[in-house]
Amino acid sequence: MQVARQLQRYGIPFSLVLMWSGVFWSRALLSIGMGLLVICSLLTVGFAENWRNLRRSPYLICLVTLFLIPLITLAWSDDLRWWLKVMQDKLPLLCIPFCCLALQRIDEGMRRHLLRFALAVVALSVARSSIGYLMNYREVTEAYLKAKVMAVDMHGDHVRYGWLMALIFAWLLHGVTEQTASFSRREYRAAIALTVVIAIYLHLLASKTGLMGMYLSLGIWVLYHRRKVWVRWMAAGTLLLPVLAWFLLPTFRNRLKFIRWDFQHYTRGGYTEGLSDTPRVLSFDAGRQLVEAHPWLGTGFGDLRGSMNDWYGQHAPFMKEYEQLLPSNEVLLHAAAAGIPLTVLFLAVILIPFGMPGHRRSAAWISFHAMALAGFMYEIGLETQFGIFIYAFMGCWVWLFPGGRVRGVSTEIINPSSKITPP
Numbered sequence: 001m002q003v004a005r006q007l008q009r010y011g012i013p014f015s016l017v018l019m020w021s022g023v024f025w026s027r028a029l030l031s032i033g034m035g036l037l038v039i040c041s042l043l044t045v046g047f048a049e050n051w052r053n054l055r056r057s058p059y060l061i062c063l064v065t066l067f068l069i070p071l072i073t074l075a076w077s078d079d080l081r082w083w084l085k086v087m088q089d090k091l092p093l094l095c096i097p098f099c100c101l102a103l104q105r106i107d108e109g110m111r112r113h114l115l116r117f118a119l120a121v122v123a124l125s126v127a128r129s130s131i132g133y134l135m136n137y138r139e140v141t142e143a144y145l146k147a148k149v150m151a152v153d154m155h156g157d158h159v160r161y162g163w164l165m166a167l168i169f170a171w172l173l174h175g176v177t178e179q180t181a182s183f184s185r186r187e188y189r190a191a192i193a194l195t196v197v198i199a200i201y202l203h204l205l206a207s208k209t210g211l212m213g214m215y216l217s218l219g220i221w222v223l224y225h226r227r228k229v230w231v232r233w234m235a236a237g238t239l240l241l242p243v244l245a246w247f248l249l250p251t252f253r254n255r256l257k258f259i260r261w262d263f264q265h266y267t268r269g270g271y272t273e274g275l276s277d278t279p280r281v282l283s284f285d286a287g288r289q290l291v292e293a294h295p296w297l298g299t300g301f302g303d304l305r306g307s308m309n310d311w312y313g314q315h316a317p318f319m320k321e322y323e324q325l326l327p328s329n330e331v332l333l334h335a336a337a338a339g340i341p342l343t344v345l346f347l348a349v350i351l352i353p354f355g356m357p358g359h360r361r362s363a364a365w366i367s368f369h370a371m372a373l374a375g376f377m378y379e380i381g382l383e384t385q386f387g388i389f390i391y392a393f394m395g396c397w398v399w400l401f402p403g404g405r406v407r408g409v410s411t412e413i414i415n416p417s418s419k420i421t422p423p
Contacts, residue, residue: 011040012102013110020118023164023389024125024153030389034095041099053101059356059399060097062349063392066382067093069334069342070301077302086301089385092392100396111401116187119194122168125153126201133204133251144254147262149205159379160386162202162210166371167394169198170217174364177225203245206255209375216374217367224363279323280378286311287327290336298339307336326383330376333383350376359399368398 015036022030041050054060067090070083077083106114133140133150140150154161172195176188202210218238225231245252262277286308290299299307304326312324327333335343350373359365372381372391381387 007040008044008102008105009107009110012037012044012106013114015040016103016114017117019389019393020121023386024121027155027385030385034092037099037102038095041102044105045101050098050101054097057097057100059353059359060100060396062352063093063097063395065345065349066090069338069346072342073298073300073302073338075300076297077300079302079306081302082305083300083302086383089383090388092389093382096392096396100400103396104400119168119191122165123194123197126165126197128153130201130204141250141254144206144251145258147258149207149255150251152205154386157384157386158205158207159209160381160384160390162205162207163213163371163375163381163387164390164394165198165202165205166210166213166217167368167390169195169202169214170221170367170371171364171394171398172198173217173221174362174367177221178363199241203241203252204249206249206252208259209379212374213371216370217363220367220370221363224366279319279325280328282312282316282319283308283325283328284332286315287329287332287336290327291332291340294336294339296339296341298335298337298342301337304333304337326380328378328380330380330382333380353395362398364398368395 015033018029018033018036020033022028022033054064067087070086070090074080074083129150129152140148143149149158152158152161154164172191176191176195199214202214215238218235222231222235222238242252246256247253289311290304290307298304308326309324312319316324327336331343331347334346338346350369353369354360354366356365372395375381379387381391
């Protein structure tokens with residue numbers, strides 16, 4: 001009992017520290033933290049209680065279903081090695097929902113320390129990226145005209161990095177306007193400052209995914225608070241943000257110029273190595289043809305990579321290997337890999353959270369899923385380690401603590417026969 005208390009009090013928070021640090025700076029640390037979280041959850045809560053909690057929660061079942069869909073395709077996948085790689089990346093979709101009961105029981109004080117640590121890491125990461133840009137101002141600014149962006153953490157994955165920053169922006173925006181009781185006066189001011197900093201940084205970074213997520217969350221927030229007069233004025237002021245960014249931030253201006261040129265380039269049938277949109281469009285064509293060839297079962301997640309390589313070799317041999325993308329749309333990818341019936345299940349799973357009673361009244365919750373759904377239309381957020389972690393971990397965190405605290409949940413270590421249901 002004493003060991004369980006110590007693991008709950010220190011072991012689970014330590015695993016979250018490792019995971020949150022790892023998502024920015026180390027894949028190995030992320031994996032170690034995930035493994036430690038599972039072990040601590042089993043030792044403090046037990047398998048049976050975790051299973052009962054998962055089974056009672058429609059949202060957690062949805063996350064696990066996203067793990068089960070590629071798991072099922074083992075039955076018709078020939079490339080076992082690639083299938084195992086896919087399943088290894090998707091483990092957070094199984095592990096994090098299974099550990100939610102242990103996350104719920106983190107006491108209020110420790111949770112506040114974890115939030116301070118998480119936001120400090122975010123601030124440090126933004127500072128590192130911004131300082132790197134300022135130290136190479138001219139070169140980086142010019143590189144924005146050539147499909148490049150400034151250096152970021154998360155192993156340079158600016159798509160997932162922008163997505164995560166937009167999610168944190170939405171969570172903070174919800175917290176400082178709807179959950180003010182969750183912050184001390186100093187924390188409240190720091191949260192507002194960080195919200196503003198992230199908004200400026202997302203324009204400086206000029207990642208399409210990050211900016212789309214930020215403006216989408218702002219639009220949802222305005223809709224939820226449209227009856228407040230000051231929100232209307234703030235919404236009007238928000239329309240000035242891209243105008244100010246155009247005149248004040250050269251990276252934002254150059255990024256928009258490049259996007260326009262790139263669009264005109266590939267719509268005219270042009271191809272230049274290193275651009276982002278042409279490979280994406282070709283990946284759509286490849287995915288569509290794979291669905292037509294294998295409509296009911298797909299190629300299997302294990303054979304999807306090989307089938308895509310074969311398509312590129314036949315239809316686009318001029319493309320470099322790093323440009324040969326998987327279908328750059330999660331729905332299309334699932335249709336190509338798992339077939340149309342399982343893709344219908346996939347669509348149902350990612351749409352169910354929008355209608356969940358209680359949570360659909362939360363702007364942070366709706367913003368999270370709206371960002372994910374929009375991103376899935378042109379990116380494969382559930383096929384990379386970082387994307388899967390963000391979707392599973394941030395989704396569960398917003399589900400449990402929409403404004404920084406959870407209501408009506410005991411923080412005590414209790415016997416396995418007792419029940420705790422999510423808020």
